[in-house]
Amino acid sequence: MAQKSTRQEIEALDDPIEDYPGIDQTETIIGIWGHPLHAMTVAFPVALTFCTLGADGLYWLSGELFWARAGVWAAGTAFLFGLIAAATGTAELLLVSGIRIHAAAWTHAVIAVLLLSLLGANWGYRLYGYESAVLPYGILLSGFNTLVVMATGWHGGALVFDHRLGTSKGK
Numbered sequence: 001m002a003q004k005s006t007r008q009e010i011e012a013l014d015d016p017i018e019d020y021p022g023i024d025q026t027e028t029i030i031g032i033w034g035h036p037l038h039a040m041t042v043a044f045p046v047a048l049t050f051c052t053l054g055a056d057g058l059y060w061l062s063g064e065l066f067w068a069r070a071g072v073w074a075a076g077t078a079f080l081f082g083l084i085a086a087a088t089g090t091a092e093l094l095l096v097s098g099i100r101i102h103a104a105a106w107t108h109a110v111i112a113v114l115l116l117s118l119l120g121a122n123w124g125y126r127l128y129g130y131e132s133a134v135l136p137y138g139i140l141l142s143g144f145n146t147l148v149v150m151a152t153g154w155h156g157g158a159l160v161f162d163h164r165l166g167t168s169k170g171k
């Protein structure tokens with residue numbers, strides 16, 4: 001009997017991921033007319049994280065109490081809007097079969113949970129005295145959070161533009 005070629009042997013192998021019944025279903029279901037709510041909600045925690053760093057920097061430069069107060073509000077709203085963004089992202093992750101099967105989507109969720117805990121810490125720390133909290137630890141945390149939010153946003157973008165998650169199929 002003729003030996004099978006290596007190519008035939010490879011073709012005969014089953015890829016369990018390719019065989020997953022829902023792998024092609026990656027369209028958003030938590031959206032409005034096919035536009036994911038997650039993409040709409042993530043803009044707020046991203047922008048507010050940058051605002052917190054900006055307010056801290058301006059407090060450092062000017063010493064104005066106004067900027068320390070702006071910092072505590074920006075930190076708090078970054079965290080609260082982050083929770084809303086996480087709720088829409090988690091629903092998408094758990095309910096859409098083609099998103100759920102992608103390891104990269106779970107990696108994004110892990111980075112996002114780290115980000116949320118840092119955003120919560122930056123807000124909670126300021127609640128014990130928002131002016132004294134800014135220098136040095138508040139501003140250091142805001143700088144670190146800005147790096148983590150950039151990494152989270154970049155990775156989320158990779159899910160959409162590289163893995164095509166949350167997008168509708170081309171017509």
Ligand code: HEM
Pocket residue numbers: 028036037038039042045046082085086087089090091092093099105108109110112113115149152153154155156157158159160165166167
């Ligand atoms: C546990 C929390 C999260 C989960 C499970 C999650 C999941 C996802 C998923 C599945 C996508 C693909 C698009 C879609 O299906 O909607 C996505 C995209 C994205 N995520 Fe998240 N996400 C979470 C939290 C966050 C947070 C807190 C941020 C930023 C503050 C963020 C930033 C992004 C960005 C920028 C995109 C790309 C959106 C686009 O360009 O359309 N995510 N995320």
